[in-house]
Amino acid sequence: MARQSTWLLILALALFCIQANGQNLVPNGSFEQYAQCPQQDNLLSEAVPWYNPSRATPDFYHECFKSGQMALSPHTGQGLAHLFLDRGWSEYMAVPLLKPLEANQCYSFEMYVALETPNKLLPQTLGAYFSTQPVTTTTTELFAVNPQFIESQLTANTPALRWQRVSGSITAKGGEKYVTIGSFFKSPPQLGFYYLFIDDVSLLPVKLDLGRDTTLCGRASTYSLSAKTPGAIDYLWNDGTISPTLLVTKAGTYSVKVTTPCKILYDTISINYSLDFNLGPDTTLCTGQTLTLSVPSSASSTYSWQNGSSLNTFPVSQAGRYTVRVTQANCTVTDSIQVRYTEPPQLDLGQDIELCGAERFTIQPTVAKGQFAWQDLFAEQSRTVTNSGVFRATVRNECATVTDSIVISYGACDCVLYTPDSFTPNGDGSNDTFSAYGCGDISIQSLSVFNRWGELIFTTTTPPFQWDGYVQGVACPTGVYAWHIDYRLSQRNKVTPGQRQGSVYVLH
Template structure:
């Protein structure tokens, strides 16, 4: 635990640690945070942050009183721990119940004079008021006893005057305060009334911190501000004035660290020694003989090695009565069955006897009726009243002590035999015992009875009015029940039947009862509803299960009536439906299909898991076979007979005629509908094209110069040629006289022929220059054509014939540097004209005349 100042711890009567706290968190004995053990409103920097008080008459309960630091508003509060919970590790069951504020940082506790109840004492901050709260078997009395006495704990801005510690003397007769604000004071305390009176202020010291009484209450020790000095006050010095002036310095308190803190706590231990906190140190100081005066008290500054731990300002705060040695015989555990412990309440350092004899007054226990141990322990053989005697022998003295007490019987709690129940059947466990004060079940319930239907081991702890506790337990187990399951709710398709089976696997001989009263182990479902069955095993345990069955509508599938169609007639079967899955007899999974063959077709439609089917018969009758032939091209003037005749047919042509044939003599598209005996109709059509015959002219018969070449023929589109010499070119080069014929064919349909006779003669300079031409537009001899002038074999870009034409008066009327036989005589009147034809390459000059005749 890491706390700068206050802390508290508590152990059981045998010294076993139960829990500890810094005023904020509670840790169990295993050093883990106790259940719900956080959020207490103390403070780790409060001089006395907490004190643990056992609850009178409730051995398993403890109160934790917490105190805020520097007089903060949280003030003095208490929380409750129940050690019977969490397997003895305890649980904080209530937290932070308010008692008083503002208060100084000091709190202490001491037994009431009745040795049962306990006083918890605090000091109001800013006044001279003490508040004393009584803790009884009925809880904490929240109305305190008020005592206004001594110095005022004056308030200041930082509230540091609230710092300090308070202790009651172990015998409950005196109270001491060590305070930053008032120094050190000693008071008388009335353990019967809780009042505080007769203050004595110790002279010479105004800032105190730790304070503690010696075991015999004859001395008072305190530490000063900064934990510098350890002081002793002689409470037996005489008058109050002598007590007030009796303070002496016992020692200067050392520390291992360099920094001085606010102060160090003092705390008496069960060994009768007083321990001194040394902040930031690895040691505690120890006053070995605190009853002795002055240096005889034997203070050792590094008296306890903390084994690597570090001490800060605080030491645990306890109920001071734990350290009161009254010389009386004490005992613990007076309940039958427990071991009762006897101990003489004397100081740990008291002289030891030469011998010890315990006589327990229990002859029925035989040899165990006596003991020579320092502490007497005995388990009594029966409830009843006993008288125990202790004899201690010293050298010159014989001491005898007796104590009479009652061994109380344990509460007679009996939960009965272990039992088996059917699941879900409640059973009531009754632990009622006359005079019992409390009940605690293993599940935390605190009533005399517990009703449960859950299997398990149940135990109860019953406390009697004498505080004795007894326990009993019983095991609740479940009888086997039939094991079956109707399964989850079902959705069926319309018309579907389902069998619900309730036959269990582990309950031979079980009986059944369905919702309609039937008693078979199964039920056939044919309609929607809730179906429930109760199965009862031979041992009487029943289990009920139910299932709700709903019916979904089947999809609507309608493929329509059977069909009789003609081949190639369009047909679509089926329609699309939202959320549907489709399956056809053809294997298709689409919403629709378009059959083209005769047959029986069915479709399955599945929606929400439900499937319906419909089917339809389809017959495709054959179409009549009609063939008008391929599209045809004719030559102008030709005809074509179209024939669609077949048995048992009717006809309808494009022009409306109804005969089986049609004579075509014009271009166009011709169709016929032929209907057979099944009323199935086939249409065929043909396109007929007419071609205009090609026109080919080779011209008039002509004469060429010997040695010249004359090209005859003309290029026509889309035709083929065949000359009389077998050539197939569009033109023919003629070099010899003769008759030449060409046959022109258009798509081998239209054929035309023409012929020309060509003669040959000798020519001047290789040229034949006519002396007449007739430009009348008839296409024959329309221009001044000089044969041989443009012979392809002799014509190059360098050869040019220059032509000059003169009228009869010698005027040049036409001129060109490069004559190409293009002069047509346009604009010239009929008559004779003269020409000069000059070769620009070889200088030849030819002269002559030509006549224009129209």
């Protein structure tokens, strides 16, 4: 009667765990519970509800009694099982599952095995058979059944007396109530073969459940999602995360894809907040500006600001830290914002300017209370201009950004192209070349030089549009030479082509 009461208590506790957590369907899978402390060999039945399904003699050892047969410590806890396999002698261990298996449901099976003599191992013979009825025999021979699980991890090179995890998945036909563990398909070829220890046997349904949609208090609340699934190969969340767990830090819909050896699982969950608000990031205002802080209005909420105000809005007109506490039902959420004030930036590029001829002008910006930058990314703050255009700049600080512009125009007089009347290409460093130049709106396109008979002796279409007084490396004779220049004039968003001819005196 005591043995039956112990088993019923174990069964009740295990069924509660399954309903609460979806846990192991193998009762006493770690061999921790016993009816009576095993003080000799051949007492597997003391590890209730495990039983011996044949005439062989499987063992159950527990640290409640120190036995010399317990050649290593259990994988976990204090108990383990022990099987011996020999010629004509196959020991098995069996147990009723906590509930029948569901048809077409995938399950992950796992156990830990330690071998005393790995070199005698019969590979791919150790396994588990799931059945609707108990499988028993009055002999010590192999069971003539086809197990749904056969391990493939153990080899003759497996270290002796060291726990090894063996695992795999099965798909149930439905109604299986028992599992029998032992060696199948092949008997040892001779006497005096090998022992093996077994611990931590588990059978877990391969299911995915992120839980029900959840509502949290406020944005500071977090929620841990777990997609851990027995035998899972990989995980993929909708945000690209590939770990089995995900920490939720904001409201939204979260989904996960879990790949297992037998099928792909999907699940989705929505996370919301009862008090979904914040006052925003710390901010800086310009002197004289105001700001109205607000939180969502609700008849079921109460509000408390740092000065005791109970409204859902608060006007800000001076620097400081502002805090609100909102309470709704059992939720209380607090948020703060730091407000600073600073003077607005200042910028003045000066009055628009009209230039004449080849005049140059340097813009000297007046800047205060901020960081200056030209919009065309010119590096220096002051800049000298030689062409018409609109030049814009900004000054910014935490308070604001201001922009100013200045118009430079060469429309005050004609934009003139200048050329020298003579030059002396004698290499003394003074007036050695014929060079043309003009106001910044003129862009020279080509320069050509002709002798007194109208023959072309020099031409170029690339800057710097200069002639050194030589032709094919030979100095030209002293005299008058004609030149021709093609150019473009760009003013007031209009480009006008132009030409100019003249003469220059070369003096050697």
